[in-house]
Every structure is written in structure tokens, then in C-alpha cells.
Amino acid sequence: MSDLTKEQIEEINSQRSKVEGTKRVVSNGLEEIIYQSLPVLDHGFIRVIDYMGDDSSIVQAARVSYGKGTKHVSADKGLINYLMRHRHSTPFEMCEIKYHVKLPIFVARQWIRHRTASVNEYSARYSVLDKEYYIPEPQNLASQSSSNKQGRGSVLEGDDAKRVLDLLIEDSEKVYEDYEKMLEGESQIGLSRELARMNLSLNYYTQWYWKIDLHNLLHFLSLRADSHAQFEIRAYADVMLQTVKKWVPLTFEAFENYRIGGAYLNSKSINVIKKIIKGEKVTQNNSGLSSREWEELSNLIDLSK
Amino acid sequence: MSDLTKEQIEEINSQRSKVEGTKRVVSNGLEEIIYQSLPVLDHGFIRVIDYMGDDSSIVQAARVSYGKGTKHVSADKGLINYLMRHRHSTPFEMCEIKYHVKLPIFVARQWIRHRTASVNEYSARYSVLDKEYYIPEPQNLASQSSSNKQGRGSVLEGDDAKRVLDLLIEDSEKVYEDYEKMLEGESQIGLSRELARMNLSLNYYTQWYWKIDLHNLLHFLSLRADSHAQFEIRAYADVMLQTVKKWVPLTFEAFENYRIGGAYLNSKSINVIKKIIKGEKVTQNNSGLSSREWEELSNLIDLSK
Amino acid sequence: MSDLTKEQIEEINSQRSKVEGTKRVVSNGLEEIIYQSLPVLDHGFIRVIDYMGDDSSIVQAARVSYGKGTKHVSADKGLINYLMRHRHSTPFEMCEIKYHVKLPIFVARQWIRHRTASVNEYSARYSVLDKEYYIPEPQNLASQSSSNKQGRGSVLEGDDAKRVLDLLIEDSEKVYEDYEKMLEGESQIGLSRELARMNLSLNYYTQWYWKIDLHNLLHFLSLRADSHAQFEIRAYADVMLQTVKKWVPLTFEAFENYRIGGAYLNSKSINVIKKIIKGEKVTQNNSGLSSREWEELSNLIDLSK
Amino acid sequence: MSDLTKEQIEEINSQRSKVEGTKRVVSNGLEEIIYQSLPVLDHGFIRVIDYMGDDSSIVQAARVSYGKGTKHVSADKGLINYLMRHRHSTPFEMCEIKYHVKLPIFVARQWIRHRTASVNEYSARYSVLDKEYYIPEPQNLASQSSSNKQGRGSVLEGDDAKRVLDLLIEDSEKVYEDYEKMLEGESQIGLSRELARMNLSLNYYTQWYWKIDLHNLLHFLSLRADSHAQFEIRAYADVMLQTVKKWVPLTFEAFENYRIGGAYLNSKSINVIKKIIKGEKVTQNNSGLSSREWEELSNLIDLSK
Numbered sequence A, B, C, D: 001m002s003d004l005t006k007e008q009i010e011e012i013n014s015q016r017s018k019v020e021g022t023k024r025v026v027s028n029g030l031e032e033i034i035y036q037s038l039p040v041l042d043h044g045f046i047r048v049i050d051y052m053g054d055d056s057s058i059v060q061a062a063r064v065s066y067g068k069g070t071k072h073v074s075a076d077k078g079l080i081n082y083l084m085r086h087r088h089s090t091p092f093e094m095c096e097i098k099y100h101v102k103l104p105i106f107v108a109r110q111w112i113r114h115r116t117a118s119v120n121e122y123s124a125r126y127s128v129l130d131k132e133y134y135i136p137e138p139q140n141l142a143s144q145s146s147s148n149k150q151g152r153g154s155v156l157e158g159d160d161a162k163r164v165l166d167l168l169i170e171d172s173e174k175v176y177e178d179y180e181k182m183l184e185g186e187s188q189i190g191l192s193r194e195l196a197r198m199n200l201s202l203n204y205y206t207q208w209y210w211k212i213d214l215h216n217l218l219h220f221l222s223l224r225a226d227s228h229a230q231f232e233i234r235a236y237a238d239v240m241l242q243t244v245k246k247w248v249p250l251t252f253e254a255f256e257n258y259r260i261g262g263a264y265l266n267s268k269s270i271n272v273i274k275k276i277i278k279g280e281k282v283t284q285n286n287s288g289l290s291s292r293e294w295e296e297l298s299n300l301i302d303l304s305k
Helices: A006-017 A028-033 A055-063 A073-085 A090-094 A105-111 A158-184 A193-199 A214-224 A231-247 A249-260 A267-277 A291-301 B006-017 B028-033 B055-063 B073-085 B090-094 B105-111 B158-184 B193-199 B214-224 B231-247 B249-258 B267-278 B291-301 C006-017 C028-033 C055-063 C073-085 C090-094 C105-111 C158-184 C193-199 C214-224 C231-247 C249-258 C267-278 C291-301 D006-017 D028-033 D055-063 D073-085 D090-094 D105-111 D158-184 D193-199 D214-224 D231-247 D249-260 D267-278 D291-301
Strands: A020-022 A038-040 A044-052 A096-104 A118-121 A142-144 A152-155 A205-213 A263-265 B020-022 B038-040 B044-052 B096-104 B118-121 B142-144 B152-155 B205-213 B263-265 C020-022 C038-040 C044-052 C096-104 C118-121 C142-144 C152-155 C205-213 C263-265 D020-022 D038-040 D044-052 D096-104 D118-121 D142-144 D152-155 D205-213 D263-265
Touching (some): A038 A231, A044 A231, A044 B044, A073 A249, A090 A214, A090 B205, A105 A205, A105 D105, A205 B090, A249 C267, A267 C267, A291 C267, B028 B044, B055 B073, B055 B090, B096 B214, B105 B205, B105 C105, B158 C158, B263 B267, B267 B291, B267 D249, C038 C231, C055 C073, C055 C090, C073 C249, C090 C214, C090 D205, C096 C231, C158 C193, C205 C214, C231 C249, D055 D090, D090 D214, D231 D249, D267 D291
Antiparallel strands (some): A096 A205, A118 A205, A263 C263, B096 B205, C044 C096, C142 C152, D118 D205, D142 D152
16 A cells, blocks of 8 residues: 555545435445455555445345345345256346556556456556555465476575566666666657567556456356465455455355355266265275375265274 | 336335445445336336446456556546457456346346346246336337338337227236236146246346446447447336446446447448548449448448438 | 148259268258158158268367367267266357247247347248148146146146137138238238238247257256256257257257257255165255255255155 | 577468368458467567457348348448448457467557457566567658658668667667576575566567457458558558458458548538538638648648639
8 A cells, every 4th residue: 555655545544435315225335435446466465436226136036026135134144045056147247346556567468367246457558557566475476386386486595586586676667777878868768668668577456446246256266266276366365255255145145155165076976976875885986086186085975083 | 107016116225225335346326326227118127236346446346456447537448448449358257236127028038138238037937927018119110111121210100109008908918817817727626837828928027137348338339328229128228227337437428429329331341431531432333331231331421421 | 841842842952952072061951851841730841951060070160170070979969068067068069950830929928038149030020921730739738727827737628629620720710811802902902011010810830940059959958858847848949959869969969968858957956865874764844955955956856865 | 470489480381281161151261360460560470369350250240130241242231331321330249350469569569459359468576578679671661750740750860760760779679688697696695587577678578469349340450550640550551451451351442442531521521511612612711621621621622723
């Protein structure tokens, strides 16, 4: 938050201080943090800018009702659990949220692959980018995993870590310095912004407005708040999960229950479990599972016993 | 509105009477009519259920700004006009609206072809449909156009009109009567609802929650509030246009200005206009336009002069 | 197929008899049946009209390679299994298929809810619909389920069945007879087609071209070839599954393995299984599961044992 | 093309030399260039990998016909012109094309904003990026426009140009050198690829498979083959336009006629034209147009006369 200018902080405070009356559904949890800059990584943030609907809107749409939700929270909760369990998607599409996000370009490149959102990005054709780049914390300077071709291994230490940080900072400084030189020009004639920006590196920060419905947001979060996601995008997803918890607490609980700690079992794996429960002796050889599938099932339910 | 039950009216009034505080952007125009049933055709309606954002949200997103819109309405207006004129779409995606709509099934079938919205429809697998069907007003009983294979010609009169109305009513009554018979069954064992519904005709009413962003709504309205659209869906589009006017007045004005009443001219037509203005004599023969194109251009700018 | 006119059969045969050379990837399995009318229900059909890619295209895209797939089928198969198991979607989007489908309108209404496809439907504004309506086979005349509000129960028998069939046929005949009367008009001035069509019932057949990528097709089929889907749409999904098998056999096998017959377990259910395997006594009461969840888990792995 | 390795060229040639029989529609124009690397910028390319349909497929879908297109090319052409003129979109969605594209990351960032395509990008989490970066030709080293905040002005000359090129090359070399250092590590423990890549600058090349239907491709090209688009993405769009011309010549001609050289006129501008043709004296003051609108209309049809 320290990166915000005084003017930006004033704009945010001015919005936060103004309360108006509305007949719409209001999420008190989200009203608490709306417009606030929730810090992520070294210079990034997540800000909730606007939202539509709450838990009751999901129930209302599922029932195509004239009024709001059901009369009782317990009935709303039961229905939301049912919808989540059976992967009904359209009622969750009836809630919408809009974020202002500041994020490194390499994170933005992963993020934008989710196509079911609306985006307005800060234009580096139109404006000059600020000098803000991402440098990982030392504890996040992971080495290449030896087992997983796209994963991280142990943390770099000592000189290895220092050397990487020095290189990242040195190059980030240099590319920005030269970006500025190109923009200015020796003789007052600068290179166009749309060209000069190509000299910046992928750890430079950009920002955008990003708007998405709750169903697609949960899909995004199930992939990006996951242990297989790159640490940097997960840092954003984790903060967003907290905003979902404040916004639609019943949906958040159902999501955690059914989508986060859960797992999909194929028919062969279900058969293996049935046999074990019946007391049959099952090994990988007679299971019909590949060694990879057997390993994944073992990790899930401890077949060693 | 007379079709609403007492309980439905009470639910609507209960929602309309409750005002809560919000830090979000509020559209006072839309707050006036939120939840109200705006009648369309003989038994249908449009109800605004929720919305996100207003004109200032479009400006805010286009600028990726920390605060709300610009300081001055005139600057907002200029930017919105610019965005509309140059067909920028993403800033308009930043506003969202949700409707509850009751509409004949044949209208619903046209409507659903717009894929960029979220829909929850009343389920006739799960519930019994009400006995409500659409019968056109006599002045809308158009004959088949003789010139346009998918259009309407003159209005049916006298016996022709009476006969059509009699047939429509007679069959609508009969298919519902038999729908009920199938559901009940002679011996207490009724046909499943998911099967019985197939006996109903396409003028029966269904209803749904429909949520869409402003950009895609304007695209829908530019097609459906158009003179080439079927009268029945246009009746809905016209009412929705009025809700857009209340919601985002600057955007509505820009839309009327740039998208309604305008036309797309191809390069050959532009050349014809240039020549005419220069004082050259242009006929279809020397215009380079096909007779169809010439006719369309004549209709637009009156070439006969 | 007996519903096709002689002219239609000739057009199909003419297309089937023409073979041209292409440098594109060819699916020999699909070439066998391309353009053929595969019958569904009493008057419907599925016809494969065109396709793009095969199993090797998925591998090629996943690797962003310059050539085609890998060198070895076993490597292709392993990668496709991996992508399916881990729910990677984009490589499967790289294959595309186009169908011509004839189907009852009430089935078309469920089908069109899948928004990620392209559709061109036969226009009843422009043309007169044929007199073809769906009447279920007696063994598919299910009663309303007493336990599941949107499901089917036992099959109607004897008089109950006969009575339903008689009503369906009687009303289908009547609405079409009156549709024709309206179109013709007493005095040569007929009602416009776009209005007259509203008199037809939802069991009348329509047809469309429908084009979708393989990822979204598999999603469609996982929902519509499922036991919870209505019998009539499932009849179409089952035929389409066979076309997928001919088109992309490796993907079909992976899909069957990982997506059909599988189930999603939440974290609480996984814990219950772990405990049972460890030899602990688990009942619904001490399971942490709701009675509904307990029942669903029991159905899956037979907890009674 | 000189950037392709010998192995890549062999793979391409191997695919191009293999011809198989198909009953599908074949575009002979596209078969000529399929798989070929069409060079763009200094190291990029466009390769057509696969396609579905041709001009006749659009006609076939618009008519929902059993056979292929109409009997006569002139009828096909007339219908395609009609569909294009009236902005019918769904028939054009029935054709699909897949490209393999190599492009600078800053171009990829603009490109990906089009959400209606399928993408598989080369993963820099999984693999090491090649040392290939974009350096503009001197004649494309434009200065910032003084009138248009996101455009280009005159070309840099002499020392200004040389200095920019020197900086771009120097920094591109340095960030890659340090990227490699990070990956290797001093003591054999390298930084993970997913982190090291952030040191690369936005002019580095990436590549992807990109698949899109013809309607959305034409929309993409109408924006990106336009004079307002950045030169570098336009270079790609121009090459793709040539592939469209080879693929669907009738559609290409209609597109050029109606979408490239054409213009949208709003209702006020149409009124101005009507008045001028009637012989009235119209100036900006009495036109009802803003000075900006007047200027745009003047540029289009030369109002000075």
C-alpha cells in the first residue's frame, strides 16, 4: 500500500467514505473492504471495486423466484451445497465482482488465459509505465524441480540466491533506464511508447480492471489457488479467496468443502475402493490402474494399509 | 401486472421497501424501478433485479483509474461518445444488469441465441407450467409479407383475423387441458412432467433470470429493437431500452446517436455519394452497385433527387 | 432414415461418393460415416458434416510442435490420458466437429443451453415447418418420479399409456392442421409464418447445424449422456458418443476411463473412506456427512458392507 | 524461414508431402500453402495447420441444407454478400482455421485480448525459451505522435535511430545472458524456469497454436489489419488476410467490400448527406455534428465541395 501516491489514497478514501441508499442486495462483508488496496507480492494489490448479488441471489436464480432467496438461511445453505455438489453452474453466474489488480506482466500472461472475464488493462501504448518491478522474496527463489518439468524444487541459498537477486535487480534497473532514454530521445524526438515498452522485462508491473461472475471466478480460483499453480499467481488467488469468503460466505464454505479438499475418482479407482472395503486384497498389479494412477490414489487414501 | 399473484406482489413490494447503505456506485434512475414488473405483451414482463455500475464505471475502467470516473460530467460524456463511436467494447462490459423476464417460448427461442448472457430458466421438468399463453392483439396479426420471405405484410382484417384468433385460443386451451390430463393420469399415475410439457405450444409463457453486461446488452438491443426484428421480441427490447436510459443516460444517448438510425456503407456506396456531391450524374448502371445495393442506398439517402 | 426425401438421399450420396486429396490430418473412422444420417428417436437424426483434426492434433497442440503428434502411438496415448486426467482443456479445443441434427423442439431447448457452440437453425420465420412430431415409444412413457422432482418413475402401462399416446397424437395433428389453416387464410391472405408457428407444440421437429470443439463436446456429452439427463436428449448424446469413438479413439478411451462412471468426492467423504479402510467403524452420525451426502456416498461404494 | 532448424524443415516437408483422401470439403487454395512458414517481422511466422470448410460451407449452414452449398457459384456469392452486408455472423462461424504463430511477447499480449479463440502457448515454465528477439527495421522506428496519444509520428533518423537500436540490442542480449546464468546456477543449482523467464524482455519471441472460426477471425482482422493497429500486429494480420483470400475467396471479396473500405455513418451524418444531396448548404455549425464528427465525415466524403 505504501506504493500508492497521496492522490490515489485520497481518491480511495473519498470513495470509501460515501454511503448511498440502495434497494439492491448488499453484502456487508464486502462493503467493509470495498475499494481498499489489499497488498500482494512486493508492489501488487487486489482491490474490490464493485459487486452484484450475494448468497441469496444464487438461491433466487435457481428458483426463478419473485422474491429474494428463501425465508430461512438453512434452506439457502442446503440448496447452495446441493448446487455446488452437483456442479450446477448457472445460478453461480448470477453474482458478479469487479477487481482492480496490479500484477507483474508474467503473472498477467497466465491470468489472461481465463477467457470468461472482462478486462481493461492500463495501456503502455498510451501512457508511460511506472518503474515498478517484481523481485521475489529470498524464500521464494526456488530451484527447478528435478522431478516435475514445470515445478519448483528446493529454495536457493546463500550465494546462489544472492546472485539471482543481483542479476534480476541489475537488469530491471537497466531496462527501465534505457526505456526512458528511448522515450526521451537524444534530440527531443523520442521513440513512440508502443515501441519503447518492448524493452521492459516480464517482471514489470501492469494493472487492470477485471470483472467476472462467481462461477467462473471459483473455477479460476480452483486452478490458481492450487498447489500446482505458480507461487506468484497463487498469492493473488489466495487474497481473492478471502474476498469471496466475505462476499458469499455460504458459497465459500460449499466451495471449500466440495472443490478444494476434494478429488475426482475415475471408475477404476472407485472399483478398487469397493474391493478394499469388501475385504479383498488389491495390489497395483490386479487393480487395473496404471502405476501413475495407483500412486495418485495411494496419496489420496493411503492404500498401504 | 394483473397476472401477478397477491403473494408475488407482496414479495416485490417487500424488496422495494427495503433500503440499505452501500459504498458502491448507485444509479438513482434504476433504483426507482428496480423489482417492478414492467408489462410486455398480454402476460409477460421485464423486471430489473440487480445491476452493477453506471456511466462513471465505464470511464473509470477505460482509464484504469483509482477513483471514480472523471471530475466533470462533460468529460465523462465526451469519453463515452468517443468509446461508442470507435466501437470500443471492453469499458462497456464493466457494467452488468440482471432481469427477470416472462416471455412466450417462441420469443425465448430467438432470445437465447445470444450466447453472451447467463440464464436460469424456470424448469418444466421440475414444475408444472401455468396456464398462460400469448394471443396477439388484432392489430398485430400480420399477414405474410409478399416481398420479404421472413417479414410481415398488411394486417389481417375481419373474418381472417377472427378465424386466426379463434384457432389460436382453441388450440391453446386444448393442449393445456390435455397437458393436465396427462399429468394427472386416469388411475392416479401421471406422466412425468418432463414428457407432458411437450404437448404445450410455443405461445405458452416461460420465465427466466437473464444477466448480461452492458456491451452485450446494447448489441442485443441493436438487433432486437430494430425494425427487422419480430414484433414480439421487439416489444421486450423496447422496454429494456427504457431501463438502459434510466440506468446509464450518457451511454444511452451515445447509443441512440451512433448505433440507432445509423448504417454501414461499403466502399462502393461511399464512392457513389462522393460523386453525387461533386455533381456527377450517377445511375445504378454506372454506380458499380448491384440493384439490391442501389435500392438499399436509395432508401437510406433518397437518390431519386 | 426413411424420413429423408429421395432428393435428400441423393444429395447425401453425392457428397459421400466424392473423394478429394488433402494434406490435412484425416480421421479414417469418421470418413466412413461422414454425411450419413444416423437415426435418433422416431424422426430425428445426427449427421457428421465436417471435422478438423484427430488424436494427433491434441498432442501436436499440447507440444506446440512443428510436426504431427509424437512418433509413437503409445506416447500419444500416454499424453492424452495425462491431459484428460488433469483436466487440461485447451489441447482438446484444437479439434472441431460439425453436425447436422434433427430434433424435437423441447430437446433443442435443453441443448441450446450449452453456449460454447455455433448454431444455424432452420428458420420457421422464413420457411414452413414439416409435419413431423415426436411420439415416445411406449416403453419410454415414464411416470413422474415420486422421489426425484425432475426425474422419471415407472413406465405407464395399459390404458394409462394408451390414453397419453392418443392425446399426444390427437393434439399434434390438430395444431398442425390449424397451423396450415392460418398460413393459408380463408380468403387467400395467410398469417405470417413467424406468427403461425406459435401454434405448434414442443414435440415438433426442428433442425440445425451445430459446430463445437472436442473439449466442449465432451463436456456436453458428460452431462447429456448421463443417467440424470432426460431420455430424449440422451438418445442423441449416445449416438454422438459413437461418432467421437470413431473420430478420436484414444481420447474416447481416456474420456470413458476418467470422466464416465467417475465421481467427485469432497474432503469429508475422502476422510470417511480413509477411516473405513483403516478398519474404523463409521456411521452417518459420526461421519460428518449430511444424510444426503451419506446416501450419495453409499450408492457409490456400498458402505453397508 | 531461415530461423527454422533442419529438423523443423523436415517435419514440415514431411507433412506437406503426404496427401490422403477425404470426403470433406477441400479448399485447394489453402492446401497449396498448408504447413508452410510464412515469414513475419524478423523471426516470426504464420503457418496454417488445419482448416474446416470453405465458401460453400457458409451457404450450406445458412440454408441448413442436406447437400453442399447451392448449385451455382453466383448464387453462393450473392448469398455470402447478403450475409456480410447484413452482418449475419453464425454462418461464418461454421468455418474454422488453425494457425501456428511465432510472435514477440508484446504482440502476443495484444493478440490474446481476443477471447473467442483457442490457444496453446509454448510454456516457459516447462521449457527454456530460445534466444530470439524482435528488433524493428529502421524504417519502422517511429517517434511518438504529437497529435495521437497512442500513435506513431515520423520515423527516427540518423543518431536517434542508431541509439535506439543499439539500446534494444544491448538489453536484449544482456537479459538473455543473465536468464541463462540464472537457469544454470553457479553451483549447479539453477533457478526454476518459471521464475527465470521474468528477466526476459517483451520483444522476445513466443509461439502458439491459435484456432478460431471465420466470423471471429474476420472481426480480429478488421481491427488488426487496420491503420490504427500497431504496425507489428498488423504485419501478422496482413499475412493472415492473404490466407483468408486463398481459403474462402468469395467471403474475402465480400469482406473487403463491406468491412475494409466501408464506414459506419450515424443518423446525424446521414441527415447531413441527405441535405447536401438535396442542394442545401450545410456547415459544421448547422449540421448538428461535433467538430470531431464533422472532421471524420469530411475525411470520408470530402464535404469541402
